[in-house]
Amino acid sequence: MKPPHRPKKYLGQNFLVDGRIQQKIIQACDFKHDDVVVEIGPGQGALTRLIGPQVKKLICVEADRDLIGALRSGFPAPVEIVHADFLKMDMGHLPDGIKVIGNIPYYISTPIIEKLIENRKKISEAFLTVQLEFGRRLVAAAGGKDYGSLSCFVQYYTGPKMLFKIKNTCFRPVPKVDSGFVRLIMRGPDEETGDIEQFLFKVIQTAFQQRRKTIVNALKSMLGKEKLERALADLGIKADARPEGLTLSNYIGLSRRLML
Numbered sequence: 001m002k003p004p005h006r007p008k009k010y011l012g013q014n015f016l017v018d019g020r021i022q023q024k025i026i027q028a029c030d031f032k033h034d035d036v037v038v039e040i041g042p043g044q045g046a047l048t049r050l051i052g053p054q055v056k057k058l059i060c061v062e063a064d065r066d067l068i069g070a071l072r073s074g075f076p077a078p079v080e081i082v083h084a085d086f087l088k089m090d091m092g093h094l095p096d097g098i099k100v101i102g103n104i105p106y107y108i109s110t111p112i113i114e115k116l117i118e119n120r121k122k123i124s125e126a127f128l129t130v131q132l133e134f135g136r137r138l139v140a141a142a143g144g145k146d147y148g149s150l151s152c153f154v155q156y157y158t159g160p161k162m163l164f165k166i167k168n169t170c171f172r173p174v175p176k177v178d179s180g181f182v183r184l185i186m187r188g189p190d191e192e193t194g195d196i197e198q199f200l201f202k203v204i205q206t207a208f209q210q211r212r213k214t215i216v217n218a219l220k221s222m223l224g225k226e227k228l229e230r231a232l233a234d235l236g237i238k239a240d241a242r243p244e245g246l247t248l249s250n251y252i253g254l255s256r257r258l259m260l
């Protein structure tokens with residue numbers, strides 16, 4: 001007989017064992033019969049088991065070879081088990097309008113979200129279990145300590161919402177911190193302002209690298225003090241505002257003006 005699976009810390013394996021939360025997640029996702037869903041890191045299949053019967057196709061991408069055999073034998077079609085690192089997987093062959101779900105390891109949460117955003121034309125929405133603090137940064141509004149360049153980046157491309165908190169005791173092994181269940185609805189391309197994106201994110205990153213300074217002091221070496229002060233005044237933003245005091249729309253407005 002095969003020995004029981006020993007969770008691998010380096011793969012962020014904290015399995016969701018609380019049945020009530022599993023159900024709550026499934027209800028929140030509200031998958032439809034014609035959905036094609038990609039699950040990142042099915043693990044031992046806690047969610048796979050519940051999603052498989054609900055959807056047209058469920059593609060599960062698992063990095064741990066030791067879990068693949070049990071997943072393949074436990075979950076027949078329409079579940080497909082792919083042994084791969086999600087970060088390296090080519091999503092090009094997937095149909096448009098897919099949904100994504102994943103209880104994802106902390107150390108690759110940002111690259112996973114970047115990959116989802118890169119492939120946003122294929123994806124309608126993503127449901128992610130992340131560390132609570134990280135989730136708060138994704139959804140943070142201007143003005144607070146959680147708000148930063150990650151919040152702006154994610155909110156530019158998606159509408160993120162924290163759906164609920166998950167206690168650390170719902171996982172085995174029990175992680176040190178609580179988690180949050182977050183939904184990211186991908187925005188349509190018409191809501192993007194492609195021409196300024198690169199510049200916009202450079203401005204945002206530079207500002208938040210010096211978040212204790214005023215916005216003028218944080219950005220003057222990149223953009224020039226006078227030009228910057230004029231642009232801020234035109235937009236009705238105080239020159240002594242801190243980087244976290246500017247909304248994403250403020251940053252978009254500022255970048256547009258400074259690119260003129």
Ligand code: SAM
Binds near residue numbers: 014017040062104
């Ligand atoms: N979904 C399961 C659950 O909720 O119980 C497992 C969640 S566990 C937090 C994360 C899972 O992601 C593990 O099964 C781990 O092996 C897998 N994983 C880690 N890195 C991965 C990667 N780069 N690509 C795909 N799967 C990965």
